[in-house]
Amino acid sequence: MPKMKTKRAVAKRFKKTATGKVKRAKVGRRHLLGHKSRSRKRSLRKPAIVPPSFEKQIRNVMD
Secondary structure: OOOOOOOHHHHHHEEEOOOOOEEEOOOOOOOOOOOOOHHHHHHHHOOEEOOHHHHHHHHHHHO
């Protein structure tokens, strides 16, 4: 049986951490930034961890 191909869209959006969790970028940082506060924009820079309920689905298409 051939190897499963990685879904490229998922590989671009998600990364694995050293501990095996899946991290993602936060939404809301592309446009319409003028009315958002500095602190809000600053917190959107940091990556977020994918919840465990959704993590299994992401891992299946990443590997």
